[in-house]
Amino acid sequence: MPEPASPQPIRAGDGWRLPGIANLxxxxxxxxxxxxxxxxxxxxDSFWTWRETMYRFAERMTPDALHAVAxxxxxxxxxxxxxxxxxxxxxxxxxxxxxYDDPAEMSLALVAAARETGIRxxxxxxxxxxxxxxxxxxxxxxxxxxxxVDAYLRLFEALRAREDETLRAGVALxxxxxxxxxxxxxxxxxxxxxxxxHIHIAEQVGEVQDCLALRGARPVxxxxxxxxxxxxxxxxxxxxxxxxEIAGIARSGAVVALCPTTEANLGDGLFPLRAFLDxxxxxxxxxxSQISVSPVxxxxxxxxxxxxxxxxxxxxxxxxxxxxxxxxxxxAESAGAATGFDESDDWLLLDADAxxxxxxxxxxxxxxxxxxxxxxxxxxxHVGGRRVVAEGRHLLADAxxxxxxxxxxxxxxx
Ligand SMILES: [Zn+2]
Numbered sequence: 119m120p121e122p123a124s125p126q127p128i129r130a131g132d133g134w135r136l137p138g139i140a141n142l143x144x145x146x147x148x149x150x151x152x153x154x155x156x157x158x159x160x161x162x163d164s165f166w167t168w169r170e171t172m173y174r175f176a177e178r179m180t181p182d183a184l185h186a187v188a189x190x191x192x193x194x195x196x197x198x199x200x201x202x203x204x205x206x207x208x209x210x211x212x213x214x215x216x217x218y219d220d221p222a223e224m225s226l227a228l229v230a231a232a233r234e235t236g237i238r239x240x241x242x243x244x245x246x247x248x249x250x251x252x253x254x255x256x257x258x259x260x261x262x263x264x265x266x267v268d269a270y271l272r273l274f275e276a277l278r279a280r281e282d283e284t285l286r287a288g289v290a291l292x293x294x295x296x297x298x299x300x301x302x303x304x305x306x307x308x309x310x311x312x313x314x315x316h317i318h319i320a321e322q323v324g325e326v327q328d329c330l331a332l333r334g335a336r337p338v339x340x341x342x343x344x345x346x347x348x349x350x351x352x353x354x355x356x357x358x359x360x361x362x363e364i365a366g367i368a369r370s371g372a373v374v375a376l377c378p379t380t381e382a383n384l385g386d387g388l389f390p391l392r393a394f395l396d397x398x399x400x401x402x403x404x405x406x407s408q409i410s411v412s413p414v415x416x417x418x419x420x421x422x423x424x425x426x427x428x429x430x431x432x433x434x435x436x437x438x439x440x441x442x443x444x445x446x447x448x449x450a451e452s453a454g455a456a457t458g459f460d461e462s463d464d465w466l467l468l469d470a471d472a473x474x475x476x477x478x479x480x481x482x483x484x485x486x487x488x489x490x491x492x493x494x495x496x497x498x499x500h501v502g503g504r505r506v507v508a509e510g511r512h513l514l515a516d517a518x519x520x521x522x523x524x525x526x527x528x529x530x531x532x
Contacts, residue, residue, distance in 0.1 A: 125137055125446045125447050125449070125450030125451075126443055126446060126447075126480065126483075126484055127446075127468060127480070127483045127484060127487065128480060129470070129480065130467065132470050132471060133467035133468055133469060133470050133497060133498070134467070134468040134470055134475070134478070134483050134487075135465055135466070135467055135468075136446070136465065136466050136468070137450060137462075137464065137465055137466070138199065138200070138201025138202065138462065138464035138465060138466055138499065138500075138501065139199050139200050139201065139202075139403075139413045139449050139450075139453075139466075140200070140201070140202040140203075140204070140402055140449065140452070140453035140456065140457050140459075141195055141200040141202065141203040141204065141403070141404050141405050141413070142204050142316075142352060142354075142373065142375035142402040142403060142404040142452070142453075142456050142457070143204055143206055143316070143352075143354050143375040143377055143404025143405070143406050144191070144195075144203050144204060144205050144206065144404060144405055144406065144408070145205075145206055145207075145208075145406065145407060145408070146184070146187060146188035146191050146192070146205060146207075146228060146231070146408070147175065147176065147179050147184055147187055147188070147209060148172065148175070148406075148407045148408050149187050149188075149190060149191035149194075149408040149411075150175060150183075150187045150525075150526055150529055151171060151172060151175045152407065152408050152409045153409070154171065154175075155168050155171040155172070164384075164385060165321070165322055165384045165385065165386065166324075168384055170259075172407075173259040173260070174259075175529070176209050176259075176262060176263075177213055177259065177262070178529050178532050179209050179224075179529075181218070181223050181224055181226075181227040182227070182525075183525050183528070183529060184209070184224055184227040184228065184231075185227040185228075185230055185231050186231075186518075186521045186522050186524075186525035187522060187525060187526075188205075188227065188228050188231035188232070189231040189234055189235055189514075189518045189521065189522070190518055190519060190521075190522035191405075191408055191411060192231055192232055192235040192237045193235045193512035193514065193515055193518050193519075194411040194512075195237060195405065195411055196235060196236065196237055196499045196501070196506050196507050196512055197494065197496060197499070197507050197510065197511065197512050197515070198411050198412045198413060198414070198494070198496065199412075199413050199414070199466050199496050199499065200237070200405070200411075200413055201237060201238060201462070201464035201466070201499060201501050202237065202238040202239075202240065202453065202457045202459055202462065202464070203232070203237055203238070203239055203240065204240040204242055204288070204314070204316060204352070204375075204404070204456060204457055205228055205232075205239060205240065205241050205242060206242050206244060206290045206316060206318075206354070207224070207225060207228060207241060207242060207243055207244055207290070208243075208244035208246050208262075208263045208290075208292060209224055209262050209263065210224055210225070210243070210244075210262060210263060210265065210273070211224075211261070211262045211263075211264075212262070213262060214261070215261030215262060215264070217269070221269065221272070221273055221276075222273055222276050222277060225241060225243060225273065225277055228241060229241065229277075229280065229285060232284065232285070233284065234514065234518075235506065235512065235514065235518070236284075236501045236502075236504055236506035237284075237501065237506075238284045238285075238286075238457070238459055238462065238464070238501060238502070239284065239285050239286070240286040240287075240288055240314060240456075240457045240458050240459070241277055241285065241286070241287050241288070242287075242288045242289060242290035242314070242316050243270070243273050243274055243277060243287075243289070243290065244263065244290040244291075244292045245265060245267075245270050245289070245290065245291050245292060245296075245297055245301065245305060246260065246263040246264055246265065246292040246296045246297070247264060247265065247266075247296060247297055247298060247301055248295070248296055248297070248298055249296075250295050250328070251294070251295045251328045251329060251331075251332040251333065252332060253298055263292075267301050267304050267305060270305065271305065271308050274287060274289060274309075278310075283502060284501075284502060286314070286457065286458035286459060287313075288313055288314030288315065288316065288458055289305065289309060289313055289314070289315045289316070290315075290316045290317065291305070291315070291316075291317040292317075292318060293317065293318040293319065293321075293325070294317075294319065294325075294329055294333070294337050294340065294341065295325060295328065295329070299333075299344065302344075302345065306345060306346065312350055312458070313350065313458075314350055314351075314352065314455070314456060314457065314458045315350060315351050315352070316351070316352040316353075316354055316375070316456075317341070317351070317352075317353060317354065318354045318355060319337050319338055319341060319353050319354065319355060319356050320336070320337045320338050320353075320355060320356050320357055320358045320359065320363075321354075321355035321357050321358075321381075321384075321386050322357075322358075322386065323358060323387070325337060326358050336358075336360065336363060337358075338353065338356060338359055338363040338366065338367060339360075339362065339363055339366070341353075342363070342366045342367070342370060347367075347370045347372050348370055348371055348372065349370075349371035349372065349373075349400075349455045350455055351370070351372040351373070352372065352373045352374075352375050352402075352455075352456045353367060353372055353373070353374050353375070354374075354375040354377070354404070354406075355374075355375070355376070355377065355381065355386065355389075356374045356389065357381060357386050357387045357388070357389050358387060359389075359390055359394075361393070364390060364393050364394050364397050364399070365397050367394070367397075367399055368394065368397035368398045368399035368400075369397075371400065371455075372400070373400045373401060373402055373452040373455060373456045374389070374394065374399060374400070374401045374402075375401070375402055375403070375404045375456065376389055376391075376401055376402070376403055376404070376416070376420055377403065377404045377405065377406035377407075377416065378403070378416050378419035378420045378423055379405075379406075379409055379410040379415055379416060379419055380404075380405075380406035380407040380409060380410075381406075382419065382423070383407065383409050384407070388423050388424070388427060389423075391420065391423075391424050391433065391434060392424060392428070392433055392434075395434065395436050400448075400451060400452045400455075401448055401449075401452060402448070402449045402452040402453060402456055403416040403417060403420065403449060404416070413449070414487065414488050415492075417442075417445045417446075417449070417488050418488050418489060420434065420445065421433060421434050421441055421445065434448075440481070440482070440484060440485050441485060441488075441489070442483075442484030442485035442486070442487065442488045442489065443484045443485070445484075445488065446484050462501075462502070463500075463502070463503065464499075464500060464501045464502065465499075465500050466496055466498065466499050466500075467496070467497050467498040467499075467500075468483075468487060468495045468496060468497065469495050469496075469497045469510075472493070472495050474486060474490040474491055474493070474495070475487070475495065494510055496510060497509060497510055
């Protein structure tokens with residue numbers, strides 16, 4: 119079947135057919151620690167104390183473990199309706215910080231997991247060079263992440279050489295605090311045209327303050343003034359924005375990757391969605407830390423966060439008076455530029471016989487899918503002509519889950 123022209127579900131036999139959804143931000147390995155950082159270790163627990171738990175997990179990852187964890191989370195993504203994933207990948211080296219014999223070994227574990235599950239992968243090797251805006255060196259816990267520019271570009275080229283109809287290579291700058299200005303310019307100058315570039319930005323108030331102190335501008339304002347930000351850029355989080363930054367991102371054509379469940383889990387803050395939509399901004403969603411692997415939950419909480427603050431209902435409207443239709447139009451519109459897969463014929467089939475879709479029409483099916491509970495309604499997912507989910511289950515779900523279970527028990531015992 120060709121890709122539906124519309125991002126909205128249309129009736130097809132005994133189901134509702136719609137295009138696959140792009141996951142714009144994933145750290146696959148963090149699936150292994152989902153739910154394991156929810157106990158208080160300090161009265162001031164924050165993003166920064168969560169990061170210590172995350173670092174301990176990153177230290178234990180081997181190529182085999184990463185493959186098993188990524189296969190699990192990619193299968194879960196397909197079962198939930200994500201058919202493309204942007205993998206923001208930074209655990210590159212051996213635990214002692216030296217490169218593997220093949221410096222791409224950890225990246226290739228992710229490629230193998232994507233090929234096994236059938237998800238389209240936009241692999242974004244992360245450039246990570248400094249431990250803060252002041253240029254301090256990486257800490258011992260960050261030594262698996264670091265690259266000099268030359269080695270980084272060799273990794274990017276090695277991955278680009280493997281591109282095919284299910285693999286794209288792009289670039290991720292970890293954040294402004296982790297990438298010195300000169301290195302950023304050098305990498306950007308070396309990229310082929312239209313390479314997707316992703317960056318974490320303005321997620322934390324502390325990061326905004328440090329950027330102001332050391333670079334004299336807020337992070338997004340600094341980036342827009344110092345990098346050729348355009349439609350091939352994806353700004354991840356962009357939580358803390360002033361009015362000029364909101365307008366500036368929208369004017370640039372860049373996509374903002376919003377990860378509402380992770381941003382809530384980490385206590386980041388709330389993105390100014392309504393103002394951004396009014397400015398004509400483009401956006402998509404990501405599962406990020408994998409505490410939830412569900413576009414339905416990301417989209418629902420994107421809207422609910424706004425309602426809780428505005429004390430009003432039905433905030434994300436514009437493409438349509440329907441919130442669900444507006445949200446699906448938003449994620450469809452940004453998917454090609456952010457992932458580098460310009461077009462795809464991937465599609466999903468929702469179960470028209472599910473009780474919550476009883477009597478659904480083309481006018482209300484998007485709202486009913488997103489805003490009526492947590493029972494998965496996805497029956498099938500098709501990627502590149504291959505059916506990978508049937509009756510709501512990934513075709514390899516049992517074998518992948520068994521491998522994941524054994525791997526996780528090993529990681530937790532380490
Ligand atoms: Zn992230």
